[in-house]
Amino acid sequence: MGGDFAPLHEIQGALMAYKAFNNSNTPVEFIFVGREAVIRDILNKQNLDIGFRYSIVSAEEVITMEDEAAISIRTKKNSSLICGIQLHKSGGADAFISAGNTGAVMTAATLILGRIKGVSRPVIGSFFPTMKDKPTLVLDVGANAECKPKFLYEFAIMGSIYLREITGLKSPKIGLLNVGEERTKGNTLALDAYHLLEQNPKLNFIGNVEGRDILAGSSDVVICDGFTGNIVLKFAESIITMLKSKIQSHASKSIINKIAVAVMVPTLRKILKKFDYQEYCGVPLLGVNVVVIIGHGKSSPLAIK
Amino acid sequence: MGGDFAPLHEIQGALMAYKAFNNSNTPVEFIFVGREAVIRDILNKQNLDIGFRYSIVSAEEVITMEDEAAISIRTKKNSSLICGIQLHKSGGADAFISAGNTGAVMTAATLILGRIKGVSRPVIGSFFPTMKDKPTLVLDVGANAECKPKFLYEFAIMGSIYLREITGLKSPKIGLLNVGEERTKGNTLALDAYHLLEQNPKLNFIGNVEGRDILAGSSDVVICDGFTGNIVLKFAESIITMLKSKIQSHASKSIINKIAVAVMVPTLRKILKKFDYQEYCGVPLLGVNVVVIIGHGKSSPLAIK
Numbered sequence: 001m002g003g004d005f006a007p008l009h010e011i012q013g014a015l016m017a018y019k020a021f022n023n024s025n026t027p028v029e030f031i032f033v034g035r036e037a038v039i040r041d042i043l044n045k046q047n048l049d050i051g052f053r054y055s056i057v058s059a060e061e062v063i064t065m066e067d068e069a070a071i072s073i074r075t076k077k078n079s080s081l082i083c084g085i086q087l088h089k090s091g092g093a094d095a096f097i098s099a100g101n102t103g104a105v106m107t108a109a110t111l112i113l114g115r116i117k118g119v120s121r122p123v124i125g126s127f128f129p130t131m132k133d134k135p136t137l138v139l140d141v142g143a144n145a146e147c148k149p150k151f152l153y154e155f156a157i158m159g160s161i162y163l164r165e166i167t168g169l170k171s172p173k174i175g176l177l178n179v180g181e182e183r184t185k186g187n188t189l190a191l192d193a194y195h196l197l198e199q200n201p202k203l204n205f206i207g208n209v210e211g212r213d214i215l216a217g218s219s220d221v222v223i224c225d226g227f228t229g230n231i232v233l234k235f236a237e238s239i240i241t242m243l244k245s246k247i248q249s250h251a252s253k254s255i256i257n258k259i260a261v262a263v264m265v266p267t268l269r270k271i272l273k274k275f276d277y278q279e280y281c282g283v284p285l286l287g288v289n290v291v292v293i294i295g296h297g298k299s300s301p302l303a304i305k
Numbered sequence: 306m307g308g309d310f311a312p313l314h315e316i317q318g319a320l321m322a323y324k325a326f327n328n329s330n331t332p333v334e335f336i337f338v339g340r341e342a343v344i345r346d347i348l349n350k351q352n353l354d355i356g357f358r359y360s361i362v363s364a365e366e367v368i369t370m371e372d373e374a375a376i377s378i379r380t381k382k383n384s385s386l387i388c389g390i391q392l393h394k395s396g397g398a399d400a401f402i403s404a405g406n407t408g409a410v411m412t413a414a415t416l417i418l419g420r421i422k423g424v425s426r427p428v429i430g431s432f433f434p435t436m437k438d439k440p441t442l443v444l445d446v447g448a449n450a451e452c453k454p455k456f457l458y459e460f461a462i463m464g465s466i467y468l469r470e471i472t473g474l475k476s477p478k479i480g481l482l483n484v485g486e487e488r489t490k491g492n493t494l495a496l497d498a499y500h501l502l503e504q505n506p507k508l509n510f511i512g513n514v515e516g517r518d519i520l521a522g523s524s525d526v527v528i529c530d531g532f533t534g535n536i537v538l539k540f541a542e543s544i545i546t547m548l549k550s551k552i553q554s555h556a557s558k559s560i561i562n563k564i565a566v567a568v569m570v571p572t573l574r575k576i577l578k579k580f581d582y583q584e585y586c587g588v589p590l591l592g593v594n595v596v597v598i599i600g601h602g603k604s605s606p607l608a609i610k
Contacts, residue, residue, distance in 0.1 A: 068487075131550040145484055146492040179450055179535040182373075187451040187532045211539030215547040227492045228533050230484040232540055234516030239544060242520040243576075245436040250576045257572075264569040267562075271548075271555045 001034040001062040001080035002100020004297045010099065011042050013304020018052055020305065029053040031093055034080040035060055057092075059083035065297060069103035073111070081105060085112050088290055095291035097282065099299040106143050109285055109292045120148070122287035123155045123226075124294060125162070126233050129274045130217030137163055138177075138214060138222045139286070142230035149192035152176070152223050156203055158286040159221040175209030175219030177228060183207065189225060197223075240275055281305075306339040306367040306385040307405020309602045315404065316347050318609020323357055325610065334358040336398055339385040340365055362397075364388035370602060374408035378416070386410060390417050393595055400596035402587065404604040411448050414590055414597045425453070427592035428460045428531075429599060430467070431538050434579045435522025442468055443482075443519060443527045444591070447535035454497035457481070457528050461508055463591040464526040480514030480524030482533060488512065494530060502528075545580055586610075 001007060014030045021028040032039045036058040043054075061079040063072045073082060081100055085108050088096040098105050102124060110122050125139030139159050144151060156174050163172040176194055178186040183194055185208060197205045209218050214232070224232075247268075251261040281303050282295030295303055306312060319335045326333040337344045341363040348359075366384040368377045378387060386405055390413050393401040403410050407429060415427050430444030444460050445452070461479050468477040481499055483491040488499055490513060502510045514523050519537070529537075552573075556566040586608050587600030600608055 129547075131547055142484060145490070145495075177536060179447060179532055185450070187530075190450075190532070211536040211541075212543035212546075214540055215543045224536075225492075227484055227495070228536055231482060231516040231529075231533055232537060235519055235537055235540065236516075238517035238520045241517075242434075242436055246576050246579065250572070260572040264572045267555070267565040267569045268573065271551050274551065 001038075001059070002064065002098055002104075002297075003295070003299055004065075004099070005299070006099065007032065007034055007039050008042055009299055009301045009304055010097075011039065011046065012301035013299070014054070015046060015048075015050075015052060016301055016305035019050060022050070027053075029055070031055050031057055031087065033057045033059050033084040033087060035062075057083060057087060063101050063104045065101050067101055067104060069101065069107040072101070072104050073108045082108055082112075085109055085292070088292070089113055095293065097293045097295065097304070099282070099295035099297055099304065102142065102294055105292065105294050106285055109288045109290070113288050113290045113292070115287055116289050118154075119158070119287035120154055121151050122285050123151075123158060124285060125159060125283045126229075127280045127283065128214050128222075128236065130215055132217035134167070134217065134220070135280070136214055136217050136220060136222055137172075137283070138224065138229055138233070139283075140224065140226035140229050141233045142226045143285075144226040145230070146227070147189060147225035149189060149196055152189070152193035152225065153196040153200075154287070156197055156205070156221065156223050157200075159223065160203060162284065162286055163220055169220060171204040172220035173204050173206050173218075174221045174223060175206050175213060177214075177222050177224035178208035178210065181208050181210065193223070240272065243272075306343075306364070307369065307403055307409075307602075308600070308604055309370075309404070310604070311404065312337065312339055312344050313347055314604055314606045315402075315609055316344065316351065317606035318604070319359070320351055320353075320355075320357060321606055321610035324355060327355070332358075334360070336360050336362055336392065338362045338364050338389040338392060340367075362388060362392060368406050368409045370406050372406055372409060374406065374412040377406070377409050378413045387413055387417075390414055390597070393597070394418055400598065402598045402600065402609070404587070404600035404602055404609065407447065407599055410597065410599050411590055414593045414595070418593050418595045418597070420592055421594050423459075424463070424592040425459055426456050427590050428456075428463060429590060430464060430588045431534075432585045432588065433519050433527075433541065435520055437522035439472070439522065439525070440585070441519055441522055441525060441527055442588070443529065443534055443538070445529065445531035445534050446538045447531045448590075449531040450535070451532070452494060452530035454494060454501055457494070457498035457530065458501040458505075459592070461502055461510070461526065461528050462505075464528065465508060467589065467591055468525055474525060476509040477525035478523075479508055479510045479526045479528060480518060481510075481512065482519075482527050482529035483513035483515065486513050486515065498528070545577065548577075 059080040061076045063079045063081045087093045121144050123140045124143045125137045126141040127135040160172050178190045251258045282293040285292040364385040366381045368384045368386045392398045426449050428445045429448045430442045431446040432440040483495045556563045587598040590597040
């Protein structure tokens with residue numbers, strides 16, 4: 001219920017996923033946790049003839065994007081978020097997926113479901129488009145504003161394993177986000193994390209990468225503290241908005257501009273599709289001892305799928 | 306000599322500036338510090354009939370973008386950078402302008418020229434384009450990878466005074482770059498800096514701003530540590546490169562795409578002009594006790610002017 005288009009996109013995405021799983025002969029069942037009436041209403045408008053297997057678990061409260069994570073998980077025990085995670089814990093579901101309040105999902109998952117042994121802090125990654133044909137996984141993008149070098153080292157291990165298992169990349173290249181390529185560059189956190197990273201021969205650590213290397217796709221994984229990562233992610237997400245605003249302002253200046261923009265937009269839209277963070281799927285909360293996927297609040301049905 | 310197009314853009318920019326100063330009846334004189342033969346060669350190709358007042362100070366060495374700041378300022382004493390700053394110190398010039406190695410300019414200026422009393426660390430700002438009609442000044446973008454709360458507080462004061470004096474804004478709005486708007490958000494550095502900033506009634510401190518607020522132009526000045534600022538700046542600078550790469554790749558896919566892109570590009574170029582960091586002028590190294598302006602390595606003649 002927490003996503004910006006919930007539960008519509010969630011239901012549409014689940015239907016898309018159901019078809020894909022069915023085609024690959026992997027039986028799968030969806031459990032929608034949330035306001036039953038709203039969910040039924042949307043389901044009634046979908047084509048369920050494909051034999052869609054689902055159930056609904058009623059949870060009438062909603063943790064919103066504005067809710068403070070630590071408070072809401074205590075006060076909204078009957079929210080879709082908490083009920084869904086509890087369902088996962090009790091074994092009633094094998095995975096939990098949400099496009100809701102990231103902080104609340106993270107806090108609830110960590111407190112209710114617990115961490116993997118050896119992991120200091122769970123971490124949230126985000127895929128960034130690149131100039132190459134594959135995106136870069138940046139983590140942490142906001143789970144831990146304050147990090148110790150050891151956390152960054154663990155992020156690298158978790159990101160590496162995740163990309164290997166999901167994309168099949170044998171040995172994902174790991175870069176440490178820093179202000180220069182040389183190993184002597186950066187703040188104490190980056191310097192100490194570098195030292196830890198280079199000592200593990202199982203990690204394909206390529207050294208420091210800079211801000212420009214994220215979009216250049218210089219490494220498969222980019223490691224940073226959650227403060228830096230969150231600011232870069234939100235900056236990146238605002239680029240499309242900025243561009244739209246500048247295009248509109250240009251179009252409004254004259255009839256000729258308006259025509260030129262109208263001619264330009266369809267092509268530009270195709271090119272910019274890969275820049276649109278709504279198109280990217282969710283990423284797991286790495287480090288919790290279960291399967292929790294967090295999507296962008298604006299996740300499209302495709303992203304949910 | 307240190308800029309990517311030096312000394313051509315520097316000379317062309319100086320000529321443009323000379324005309325502008327002359328038109329406003331402010332006599333001004335330029336001193337080119339660098340490889341004399343190269344400078345003379347370029348000057349000979351310019352139209353100097355406007356009565357251009359200049360002199361040349363010979364300095365044969367060049368500190369490159371790849372040179373390590375602390376080392377190069379010790380080993381390249383006869384570089385244009387060091388000779389120019391020494392000239393400024395001796396009173397032979399009233400200001401020093403460079404599009405060269407930022408770290409080297411900063412280190413040399415701080416060591417040779419000294420800091421303003423009360424300033425812990427000099428700081429480098431950079432203008433970012435915004436959705437509004439004025440850019441945002443982000444500082445620090447790389448002078449200090451490791452910051453104390455007090456440094457950020459001083460950056461706010463310096464940025465505020467600078468914008469007030471240069472743009473005429475009476476009370477520039479200052480935002481603290483953070484992972485959330487609430488005062489309880491962020492790492493220890495941001496939390497402590499917030500506390501210092503809110504206590505000064507002379508500062509128009511509007512609280513925390515997020516990554517997306519830079520391009521939104523929510524504040525006139527954005528304060529952050531030099532690690533975060535540098536990564537965001539380099540990320541931002543890479544957007545145009547990324548976009549160009551995606552456009553080229555789209556055009557290469559078919560003749561129809563190629564035509565669509567050819568039709569689109571002139572309009573897009575006009576719209577993106579404001580995104581191009583080469584178009585932005587240099588900013589002063591704030592906190593040193595003299596006038597030192599640092600421009601982007603790719604500074605156009607207009608930026609130099």
